[in-house]
Amino acid sequence: MTRVLVTGFEPFAQDTYNPSWAAAQLLQDNPPDGMEVTAVQLPCVFGKSLHVLRQAVLETDPALVVSLGLSPRNGISVERVAININDCPIPDNAGRQPVDEHIVPDGPAAYFSTLPIKRCVTEVHQQTGLKSEVSQTAGTFVCNHVFYGLMHLLATEGKQRRGGFVHIPHTPEMPAAANHFVPWLPVEDTARGLRVVLSTALAHDTDIAVAAGATH
Structure with missing residues (x-):
């Protein structure tokens, strides 16, 4: 069994x-074949989230780590790059609101995901x-913050x-979705797509060359 966090x-x-936490739990309860998935909840707090993440990586010793977050995206959104900056228009759950603060002092400006991101979205x-x-x-x-800290x-x-x-959509019962402010997807469907992401990431070390960029 391959360990996945x-x-x-x-x-x-x-x-x-x-x-994002509900989907992680569904993946733990019903993982893709050949995987042992451990789901860990992170606090939505600068600094503390990375401490919990590091501990989870040390304790589970996974071959693959995929962090999930909520965003008003229209489907399963696999991130390409994390940047070394905290710059927040709103406070985190602890009331912290850093502005123009490096996540890792003297760290690289950015890290790319090491998932085969284009292959993942194509397979989903x-x-x-x-x-x-x-x-x-x-x-x-x-x-x-978590993406950069992980990488x-x-x-x-x-x-x-x-x-x-990976950013995932709201679910239909959440107020923002129920009021038609954001796209939504039932969490069971989200987990179904994420199982494909995990399977594809473990099966392929290299990506495919297809257009998946943006004009703005």
């Missing part, structure tokens, strides 16, 4: 539910029919792990 976030602000669409896309930015809030850890710890970050 999947993280999701605790509820943020006024929400009482976070589908082909195998499930769900909408999927490569995203060019994970923002500058806690999701990007820095994997790049500097001396192991051969791979990892990346």
Whole structure:
């Protein structure tokens, strides 16, 4: 069995539910064939989230780490790059609101995902029919903070792990979706697409050359 770590976030602000954590639990309960998935919940807090993530990586010793976050995306959105900056228009769950602060002082400006991102989104669409896309930015809030922190850890710890970050949509019962403010997808469907992401990431070390960029 190949060990895989999947993280999701605790509820943020006024929400009482976070589908990133619900999806992570579904992957743990029903993992792809040949995988042992451990789901770990991260606090939506700068600094503390990376401490919990590092501990989880040390304790589970996974071959693959995929962190999940919630965003008003139209489908499963596989992130390409994490940048070394916290710049927040709103506070995290601990009330912190860093501005123009490096995640890792003197760290690289950015890290690319080591998932085969284009292959992942292609396989999600082909195998499930769900909408999927490569995203060019994970923002500058806690999701990007975790993505950058994860990739820095994997790049500097001396192991051969791979990892990346995936943003997922709201679920239909969440207020923002129920009021038609954002796209939504039932969490069971999201987990179905994420199983394809995990299987594809473990099966392929290299990506495919297809257009998945953006004009803006």
